[in-house]
Amino acid sequence: MAIQRRRFxxxxxxxxxxxxSGCTGDAEPPQAxxxxxxxxxxxxxxxxxxxxxxxxxTTTSTYDTGLLDELNPVFEEKFDATVKxxxxxxxxxxxxxxxxxxxxxxxxxxxxxxxxxxxxxGVNRRDVMFNDFVVVGPADDPAGIEGMExxxxxxxxxxxSEATFVSRGDDSGTNKKELLVWDASGVDPVGKWYREIGxxxxxxxxxxxxxxxxxxxxxxxxxxxKSKIDLEILVQGPLKGGPxxxxxxxxxxxxxPAKYPDVNYSLAMAYxxxxxxxxxxxxxxxxxxxxxxxxxxxxxxxxxxxxxxxPEDYDGGGNASASVSDAQFEQWVAENVxxxx
Amino acid sequence: xxxxxxxxxxxxxxxxxxxLYVSTAAVLVSATLGLPMALAVSFRDFRGKAVVxxxxxxxxxxxxxxxxxxxLLALSRSGPLGEFELLFTPEAMILSQTVLALPxxxxxxxxxxxxxxxxxxxxxxxxxxxxxxxxxLVVREARYGIVTALLAAYGRAISEVGSVLIVGGNIVFSxxxxxxxxxxxxxxxxxxxGNIETGIALGGILLALVLAVNALGxxxxxxxxSGGRR
Amino acid sequence: xxDGLVAADxxxxxxxxxxxxDVSLGVEPGEILAVVGPSGTGKTxxxxxxxxxDRPDSGVIEFDGDxxxxxxxxxxxxxxxxxxxxxxxxxxxxxSVADNVAYGLRVRRSWKERVANAVSGVxxxxxxxEAVTTALETVGMADKASRDAGSLSAGEAQRxxxxxxxxxxxxxxxxxxxxxxxxxxxxxxxxxAMRAARDRGIAVALATHDMQQAxxxxxxxxxxxxxxxxxxGATDRVFESPSDDRxxxxxxxxxxx
Numbered sequence: 001m002a003i004q005r006r007r008f009x010x011x012x013x014x015x016x017x018x019x020x021s022g023c024t025g026d027a028e029p030p031q032a033x034x035x036x037x038x039x040x041x042x043x044x045x046x047x048x049x050x051x052x053x054x055x056x057x058t059t060t061s062t063y064d065t066g067l068l069d070e071l072n073p074v075f076e077e078k079f080d081a082t083v084k085x086x087x088x089x090x091x092x093x094x095x096x097x098x099x100x101x102x103x104x105x106x107x108x109x110x111x112x113x114x115x116x117x118x119x120x121x122g123v124n125r126r127d128v129m130f131n132d133f134v135v136v137g138p139a140d141d142p143a144g145i146e147g148m149e150x151x152x153x154x155x156x157x158x159x160x161s162e163a164t165f166v167s168r169g170d171d172s173g174t175n176k177k178e179l180l181v182w183d184a185s186g187v188d189p190v191g192k193w194y195r196e197i198g199x200x201x202x203x204x205x206x207x208x209x210x211x212x213x214x215x216x217x218x219x220x221x222x223x224x225x226k227s228k229i230d231l232e233i234l235v236q237g238p239l240k241g242g243p244x245x246x247x248x249x250x251x252x253x254x255x256x257p258a259k260y261p262d263v264n265y266s267l268a269m270a271y272x273x274x275x276x277x278x279x280x281x282x283x284x285x286x287x288x289x290x291x292x293x294x295x296x297x298x299x300x301x302x303x304x305x306x307x308x309x310x311p312e313d314y315d316g317g318g319n320a321s322a323s324v325s326d327a328q329f330e331q332w333v334a335e336n337v338x339x340x341x
Numbered sequence: 342x343x344x345x346x347x348x349x350x351x352x353x354x355x356x357x358x359x360x361l362y363v364s365t366a367a368v369l370v371s372a373t374l375g376l377p378m379a380l381a382v383s384f385r386d387f388r389g390k391a392v393v394x395x396x397x398x399x400x401x402x403x404x405x406x407x408x409x410x411x412x413l414l415a416l417s418r419s420g421p422l423g424e425f426e427l428l429f430t431p432e433a434m435i436l437s438q439t440v441l442a443l444p445x446x447x448x449x450x451x452x453x454x455x456x457x458x459x460x461x462x463x464x465x466x467x468x469x470x471x472x473x474x475x476x477x478l479v480v481r482e483a484r485y486g487i488v489t490a491l492l493a494a495y496g497r498a499i500s501e502v503g504s505v506l507i508v509g510g511n512i513v514f515s516x517x518x519x520x521x522x523x524x525x526x527x528x529x530x531x532x533x534x535g536n537i538e539t540g541i542a543l544g545g546i547l548l549a550l551v552l553a554v555n556a557l558g559x560x561x562x563x564x565x566x567s568g569g570r571r
Numbered sequence: 572x573x574d575g576l577v578a579a580d581x582x583x584x585x586x587x588x589x590x591x592x593d594v595s596l597g598v599e600p601g602e603i604l605a606v607v608g609p610s611g612t613g614k615t616x617x618x619x620x621x622x623x624x625d626r627p628d629s630g631v632i633e634f635d636g637d638x639x640x641x642x643x644x645x646x647x648x649x650x651x652x653x654x655x656x657x658x659x660x661x662x663x664x665x666x667s668v669a670d671n672v673a674y675g676l677r678v679r680r681s682w683k684e685r686v687a688n689a690v691s692g693v694x695x696x697x698x699x700x701e702a703v704t705t706a707l708e709t710v711g712m713a714d715k716a717s718r719d720a721g722s723l724s725a726g727e728a729q730r731x732x733x734x735x736x737x738x739x740x741x742x743x744x745x746x747x748x749x750x751x752x753x754x755x756x757x758x759x760x761x762x763x764a765m766r767a768a769r770d771r772g773i774a775v776a777l778a779t780h781d782m783q784q785a786x787x788x789x790x791x792x793x794x795x796x797x798x799x800x801x802x803x804g805a806t807d808r809v810f811e812s813p814s815d816d817r818x819x820x821x822x823x824x825x826x827x828x
Contacts, residue, residue: 458660458662460658460661461662463624463658463662464656464658464664464732464735465664465674465678466622467622467654467655467656467658467736467745468656468674468675468735468736468739469648469652469675469678469679469739470678474678478664481664482664
């Protein structure tokens with residue numbers, strides 16, 4: 001309410017903002033006039049005057065599905081903080097953090113995350129949750145891919161029949177995954193049937209629906225959008241017995257405070273801790289849209305999950321390999337994802 | 342309301358206020374900078390005047406996303422103005438909208454000012470006016486055109502989406518109040534979610550705002566010259 | 572050291588030849604000087620120099636004996652404010668008649684007064700100086716003080732413009748072809764206003780291509796031809812026995828431009 005009132009004041013006294021640097025736009029309520037920037041005070045000390053701020057750059061899928069609307073208020077309450085969520089594509093979110101303009105990122109592109117860590121921009125990555133991708137297309141399925149067990153084969157078939165395929169084309173996590181599948185299919189998607197549209201997942205689904213095209217979607221956004229479109233799942237993801245290549249893991253990474261001393265590192269760590277805590281994981285686990293669970297938390301496990309601390313293809317000294325980690329993932333799915341999902 | 346069922350009132354009001362706040366501030370800053378610029382360009386003869394004029398009119402068509410990217414580069418913590426921590430704030434949006442609105446304002450104001458007959462400037466000077474008086478007289482004579490310039494700048498600012506999305510970050514707090522989300526960037530969110538109808542309803546609010554501002558301007562313009570300012 | 576406004580040895584013009592060459596003339600308090608000559612002969616340029624729009628390329632403009640271009644800017648502004656001017660073209664501001672006539676008085680006030688006046692003008696009807704009414708009476712326009720200037724006929728507009736020049740009570744009145752587009756009735760009103768100004772001790776300079784008008788109203792006449800002053804003296808003398816042959820032809824209507 002305080003924030004909203006402040007908006008009114010700003011709108012009314014708009015002449016006073018002519019000095020841009022005079023107002024840095026902190027989201028503190030007006031009573032925080034003690035000159036503190038707010039980021040120095042301890043969290044949860046009860047003095048409502050100076051809330052800490054956390055800038056979270058994240059993928060649109062976590063935001064648009066409404067998951068963060070469940071998680072963030074609980075975190076804010078617990079840590080007396082305000083979360084400023086910037087919904088972007090995964091590529092853009094990582095770029096924002098790379099420039100030091102976010103405190104923490106929540107994204108889904110393991111390869112790009114590893115690179116981000118290798119370059120020293122992020123520290124302490126944790127697995128948070130996953131869902132999976134699905135290949136969707138028109139009900140009449142002109143390319144005939146329904147029920148295929150390999151996503152790569154399905155893509156190759158689409159390319160062969162030159163059925164229209166809509167690509168996000170925006171360097172998002174979904175886009176990165178799609179390119180990975182093309183890579184695996186051995187086809188270079190070129191031609192008038194392949195359309196890069198540079199839009200978010202929802203727009204892409206709507207556009208694919210309008211043009212009777214195939215596309216790759218994360219399951220969460222597809223479920224959230226399903227009621228507005230006529231597309232159907234033609235190749236399932238690993239949550240429903242589909243190929244493991246369509247797994248969609250989300251990771252949280254605080255920005256390295258040694259690179260950018262101004263980031264709110266302790267709050268970023270608190271956020272990572274919250275998402276991977278039993279409480280945060282429970283919220284993720286119980287979040288549903290239209291009765292469907294969208295994300296499966298996987299931060300907590302009694303068995304070792306070393307894979308989240310090392311690069312995706314790290315061979316662990318010869319014992320582990322990508323196929324081993326895939327096998328572990330499949331086993332995890334078998335144990336934890338209900339049959340009737 | 343039409344298609345706005347799933348958006349609560351607090352959210353609607355606050356994104357509308359952010360839109361108004363950012364655009365109004367950007368137009369005020371543009372006017373503060375732009376009107377003296379338009380006067381200077383039309384009164385003074387200097388080398389490169391033609392170049393300046395064509396830069397200004399080129400600026401009218403400057404793509405807003407490019408402006409957004411430039412402002413992003415400048416305001417990023419790793420950029421030259423990073424220490425002010427302005428990125429992802431309303432002030433960053435004001436900055437980028439000012440860059441966009443300024444050329445529109447200056448161009449339209451300039452043509453209004455230049456259409457004031459030389460005879461009137463001469464009369465003001467010969468009546469004992471200083472150069473400031475002459476400038477004020479010209480502004481007064483060009484007031485309809487200047488109001489049009491302000492309205493055009495306002496329209497450019499409030500309907501703009503590319504740059505505010507990039508430099509504002511499209512942030513809404515968890516209590517549903519907007520920090521840097523405007524009507525236009527809220528529309529992109531709805532479009533992304535596939536909620537086309539909600540997006541169009543938000544567009545309706547935006548349109549109503551622009552109409553209201555224009556009606557205000559028209560009201561000012563329609564006051565008779567002698568009645569308006571005696 | 573003469574009172575009034577004097578142009579001495581003025582040469583002025585653009586690269587392609589001088590518009591004015593070595594022109595000297597002056598107007599003293601309580602007289603009407605007519606500067607006659609065909610169109611395009613430099614009358615307007617000369618009057619603009621007298622009104623200090625521009626600095627002459629060479630020569631001196633003197634006001635009450637002081638070179639106006641060697642005085643301080645502030646002092647020159649004061650001198651400018653002793654001079655009123657009327658133009659050939661319509662030059663009224665888009666405001667009421669009274670506002671137009673009050674303009675010269677308003678710019679002479681301090682900024683504080685002007686802001687206060689503007690505010691009170693918004694809140695209620697502004698009260699004008701008596702000078703505005705007096706000036707409007709001189710040209711017979713007092714009853715139209717509240718009219719919008721844009722609604723006036725050409726003749727009425729020109730009369731108001733002259734009232735505007737007269738309202739601050741100038742020492743010099745410069746009128747550049749004030750009646751060239753007007754009907755006889757409006758012309759007569761303006762000529763009467765000129766005479767009244769002269770009778771109040773104002774130095775009146777009138778640029779006109781109308782020889783009969785010059786003969787009607789002026790005390791002295793200077794003839795400008797191709798940027799040079801070829802004859803000047805008492806109006807009667809100039810018209811009755813011009814010393815220059817071209818002036819004779821011009822006066823007799825034989826020299827046509």
